[in-house]
Amino acid sequence: SKNTAMAGLPPGDPQLVSMIVSHLKTQGLFDQFRRDCLADVDTKPAYLNLKQRVDNFVSNHLSNHTWSPHLNKNQLRNNIRQLVLQSGMLEQGVDRIVAQVVDPKINHIFRPQVERVAREFLSPGSCSEEPPAPPPPTEPKPESSTIEQGAAFYYIPLLHIWC
Secondary structure (H helix, E strand, C coil): CHHHHHCCCCCCCHHHHHHHHHHHHHCCHHHHHHHHHHHHHCCCHHHHHHHHHHHHHHHHHHHCCCCCCCCCHHHHHHHHHHHHHHHCHHHHHHHHHHHHHCHHHHHHHHHHHHHHHHHHHHCCCCCCCCCCCCCCCCCCCCHHHHHHHHHHHHCCHHHHCCC
16 A cells, blocks of 8 residues: 555655656646646746747858758758757757746645645645645746756655655
8 A cells, every 4th residue: 555655765765756747747746847837938028038049040050051942851850950069059948938937836825735735745734734824935047046946846745744
């Protein structure tokens, strides 16, 4: 049983974390988070900027090629894809998109839901009180801390939340 498998596993144990993540997935939480983030991503400046940069990059690259019926479009497409990846613009752009779309939702939307589902998983039926309200919004941190913020979310100290 689940409780037998969890018995004796310390908070943070990779097996326990894996079990909780699997449970979160079966509850559809990650799909919901993905939908929530994708719903407004195309309105954010970071996305619009990245889209414009990629469009310009591709246009500039294509301007150096003369179209002919014999042009290998698949090879050209793959070449452009590799050049875009090698440029680093995607990695940097995605980091900014995460900072604008995901980071603001972590503490106020995602964390409370993850903590609730994790509590229910760890101690089914024994959670009688609601968790404390999330902390008030804080000033956005510099972009350099985006990775740490994201990493902090994925390593939420969920496992010490026993009801």
